[in-house]
Amino acid sequence: MSAAASGLTVLGIGGLGEIRPGDELGTLIAGASDLRDRDVVVVTQKIVSKAEGRLVAVAHDDTESRRRLVESESVRVLRRRGELIIAETPHGFVCANAGVDFSNVPEGHAALLPRDPDRSARRVRDAIRGACGRHVGVVVSDTFGRPWRRGLTDVAIGCAGVLAILDLRGTSDAGGRRLQVTEVAIVDELAAAAELVMGKDSGIPAAIVRGAPEAWFGDGRVGRDLVRPAADDLFR
């Protein structure tokens, strides 16, 4: 059983329309795309938050209200510079503005992170199965910065039906030596690949990654498997 795909196709899913609270994303996605078993469906946090009613009213030019909102979504502030706040969320994510999102939302509103993005992913997966019978993996993605490197990349904040981490411990390299790299965060790589077809302004809030090997599927959870416990973390 190979741990790598022999080839992947990444396809955007558009035509979902403006997402409103209560929308069943999995049903909409199944209707807007031709899914196959073992596709991985990547869904942006933005539409998950909209479907889950995680929009709150805040005047974008009211710096003080924005700051209070970000702090209310934080369990710890790591850094501040000007209006930028790098904070840890209750999920354990470390990101700008504690994941509070002021763009691509209705005027005067902000989108908060889903309360439990792994549960959000399971809901999308189950709705897809109900709507079209396909067994897929689902990743909820968001756009984060990183220390030491400029620019942002999409990472996974939730998943269902697909492993968060591919554990290669016990496997060997081509020379028969034990692999030094043993845990690959495949959900983050899937989120990154999907971002390349979604962009930030394209009206493509979801994507399919097709061609995943069987070894990638299983009961993965970002919160349990990928968020590094504070005790193991050299950087908190």
Added chain:
Amino acid sequence: MSAAASGLTVLGIGGLGEIRPGDELGTLIAGASDLRDRDVVVVTQKIVSKAEGRLVAVAHDDTESRRRLVESESVRVLRRRGELIIAETPHGFVCANAGVDFSNVPEGHAALLPRDPDRSARRVRDAIRGACGRHVGVVVSDTFGRPWRRGLTDVAIGCAGVLAILDLRGTSDAGGRRLQVTEVAIVDELAAAAELVMGKDSGIPAAIVRGAPEAWFGDGRVGRDLVRPAADDLFR
């Protein structure tokens, strides 16, 4: 001109054989694959380092020699835990063991990072052009850990012919508001997508990402464009 791909295909490149010092990687890759103009070719650091003769002898069970080697490749040690050293390299990368790699190399050796991975990428790109006439972008990838998140992902350490960062400043979201996310590290997302078809033990040390939009091509450099200057960095 859209900044997102309308669809991508990711294909592994195998059959390169064991890479030796002096091998011209671009020529080997052009011979082992059916490249097209505007493909992005992702090449792992491992084979770049081998082709550039960046292997050094070190006994893997000699902890002290390993430590000295890692320190000699570091400009600054950020964290230590047991034998793990998180260090900054002369390139400005922050990673485990200062990028010194002890797996998938000949017994008793370690692979050091290329001295100038952007230059390495240019060399691969130029050799591909010379061998088959195709104009491609090239990314040199390596496998790094991250603070706060478990597991490793591939990121770019060098590039040529493709932008490191896609700058969306001045563009608007679907509602006409200025985008909050303005700089996307597309080379890191390309490296991550490529890792999914390369794995760690599969004998696939390079990959093609096909379908990149014209907007992604240009004179990108990881060292100049993506490494965050210490003065701008909240985490060093």
